[in-house]
Amino acid sequence: MNLRCAFCQTPFSIGRNEKLAALQHMYAENLTHYDAHCPRCRRATPVLRQKMEMTLPNWREALNELEAEIAAHPQQAAALSSAESAPAAQTESPPEQVLAKPRSRGATKPKPDSKPQVGRPNPASRAELGRKPPAKNTPAASKGKKKRK
Numbered sequence: 001m002n003l004r005c006a007f008c009q010t011p012f013s014i015g016r017n018e019k020l021a022a023l024q025h026m027y028a029e030n031l032t033h034y035d036a037h038c039p040r041c042r043r044a045t046p047v048l049r050q051k052m053e054m055t056l057p058n059w060r061e062a063l064n065e066l067e068a069e070i071a072a073h074p075q076q077a078a079a080l081s082s083a084e085s086a087p088a089a090q091t092e093s094p095p096e097q098v099l100a101k102p103r104s105r106g107a108t109k110p111k112p113d114s115k116p117q118v119g120r121p122n123p124a125s126r127a128e129l130g131r132k133p134p135a136k137n138t139p140a141a142s143k144g145k146k147k148r149k
Helices: 016-029 049-055 059-072 074-092
Strands: 002-004 011-013 033-037 044-048
Touching: 002 044, 016 033, 016 049, 016 059, 033 049, 044 049
Parallel strands: none
Antiparallel strands: 002 011, 033 044
């Protein structure tokens, strides 16, 4: 099922197994929509239950077939579930914020202090000093007299 994120307009798709799991979850919880999470911005885009059922009309039979296949071949199911569990885990849990790492110029070691600073107080940080004072409001160089109308 092809979708487009309602927030960042990124197109993404939902696979057959995810649709089956979503329909099963909606049926168990008696929900009217499924929250499909965008792979780019991680925000939830609601997908109506009727739309999901239209794309997979015999979903109960397909779910029974999938369960029978998993029971018949447990080794293949374990490989499939481990490959699909990473994206499925992201859709079920709320997204975590990842902080960006500062870029380094190279793989150099930090320089050791050449002289220990004894007796010198540490300079105050910006947070302790407060805000930076506003810049002086200096007029721009004029190119001549202004004409009045």
